[in-house]
Amino acid sequence: MEAPLYPDFPLGPSTPRGGQPAFWVGPRHLAGDDRRLYDRVADTLAGLGWTSLTIVRGRHELDEAPEDRQVLRSTVLHISPDSLRWAQWSLADEPFHLGDLPIAWQISARTDTGSPLAAWSSYFTTDVPGEAVADYLVALEARDQPAMPFSGPEAVLDAVTAHGWLRDIDQPHAGATDPTFTSHISLGEVPPLIQDADPRALTTEADEAGPTGWQAWAEPALGAPCLWAASFSASVPHDLVAVFAASLSSTAPVLRRVLPEATRERLLRAPA
Numbered sequence: 409m410e411a412p413l414y415p416d417f418p419l420g421p422s423t424p425r426g427g428q429p430a431f432w433v434g435p436r437h438l439a440g441d442d443r444r445l446y447d448r449v450a451d452t453l454a455g456l457g458w459t460s461l462t463i464v465r466g467r468h469e470l471d472e473a474p475e476d477r478q479v480l481r482s483t484v485l486h487i488s489p490d491s492l493r494w495a496q497w498s499l500a501d502e503p504f505h506l507g508d509l510p511i512a513w514q515i516s517a518r519t520d521t522g523s524p525l526a527a528w529s530s531y532f533t534t535d536v537p538g539e540a541v542a543d544y545l546v547a548l549e550a551r552d553q554p555a556m557p558f559s560g561p562e563a564v565l566d567a568v569t570a571h572g573w574l575r576d577i578d579q580p581h582a583g584a585t586d587p588t589f590t591s592h593i594s595l596g597e598v599p600p601l602i603q604d605a606d607p608r609a610l611t612t613e614a615d616e617a618g619p620t621g622w623q624a625w626a627e628p629a630l631g632a633p634c635l636w637a638a639s640f641s642a643s644v645p646h647d648l649v650a651v652f653a654a655s656l657s658s659t660a661p662v663l664r665r666v667l668p669e670a671t672r673e674r675l676l677r678a679p680a
Contacts, residue, residue, distance in 0.1 A: 430680040432661040437591040437626060438675060440535045440635070440668035445512055446484075446497055448538030449545065453486045453495060456549045461485045493517040493554050495545065499534070504601055507625055507637035509533035513541060516603070517554035527555035528643035529603040535626075535636040539662055543655040547648055555605075557645040561595055564622060564646055567654035568593060586657065588674070593624040593653055604641035622649045624656065628670040635670050 433439050441448070450460070464482045484497040499512045512534045516526035532541055548554055561582070568584045569575060576583035576594070583594035598604070598621040619642035626635040640649050663680055 428665040430663055430665050431667075431677040432680050433664045433667065433675045433677040434659065434661040435586065435675070436537050436539065436658050436660070436662050437586060437656050438628075438635070438668070438671040439537055439662050439664055440666070440671070441538050442664045443666045445532075445534060445536065445538050445541070446499070449495065449513060449541050450484070450486070450497070452542040452545055456488070456545070458486045458488050458495070458549075461487070488549065491521050492519075493548055506531055506533055506599065506639055507634040509535075509634060509637055512536075515541075515545065515548070517548065519553075519555045525605060526603055527605045528641045528645075530640045530644055531602065531638065533634075533637045535668055536638055537656060537662065539658075540652050540655040544648060544652040547651040551645075551648075555643065555645070557647070559645075559647040559650070561622075561646050563650040564593065564595070564653050567650040568657040571654070571657040571659055573657055590628060590671075590674070591624070591626040591656075593622060593656075595620055595622055598642055599623070599639055602639055602641045604643050622646075622653075624653070626671075628674075632670065635668055 453460070462482060462484050486495045486497075488494065493516065495513060495515045497512065498514055499510060504511060510533060511531045513532045513536075514529055515532075516529040518525065518527050530544075565575060565581070565584050568586075573584045573586050573593075575581075576585065579594070582596065583592065585592045597618050602621065604619065604621070621642040621644060622640040623638070625637040628635055638652070661676075661678075664677075667675060667677075
């Protein structure tokens with residue numbers, strides 16, 4: 409059973425960040441993003457040599473002082489050196505929702521620079537552990553061919569079951585859950601608006617089954633709002649999803665100052 413090791417420490421998210429102690433916490437899949445999802449991923453991309461571009465849109469009057477300018481929307485786009493992969497921070501740019509949560513990062517890849525369209529895309533909401541997204545990007549950068557599949561779906565399930573997750577009883581070859589039945593990963597029909605080169609993503613009728621891809625989410629209590637969600641389009645290579653799944657389900661503790669309110673009582677924690 410998971411329980412706080414130090415329940416009397418003030419860990420509420422309302423406490424100013426500068427005054428909060430740092431804690432090693434677990435399990436990782438319930439630890440949230442420490443309100444640093446952009447920083448964690450952007451630092452990883454900078455270390456990989458990706459270029460960042462900021463697009464700012466707003467309104468500016470000719471006689472208006474700089475501090476009075478109204479920025480309406482902004483997007484930060486990170487592009488790999490070979491221009492075959494990119495990551496977009498879209499939280500400030502009217503993102504669409506996944507599991508009723510706003511998409512924070514969209515990560516995509518294409519087969520060659522002659523094609524303007526992504527071969528596949530993946531999406532991560534707030535509170536997805538930044539470590540899992542960072543590991544996913546490192547694995548993506550290491551590939552010579554970012555859109556070429558190297559393994560089958562079993563790689564994803566093997567990655568989580570190696571860390572104690574349980575295969576779905578009804579669909580043992582398409583899903584798994586953590587031992588507390590809080591976090592899940594499943595291979596199934598892709599939600600609407602998920603971009604993919606598979607033509608069925610655009611031509612599927614309402615009464616037809618669409619392409620399948622991996623979905624992951626954490627639901628702290630039955631019927632409660634999701635803590636986080638991640639979606640991978642049908643053409644995302646399974647071995648890349650497996651890297652994300654392995655990092656997400658890892659039993660190694662992570663450093664946190666801000667804990668999600670919905671899962672803080674489920675977390676083991678010790679002062680860093």
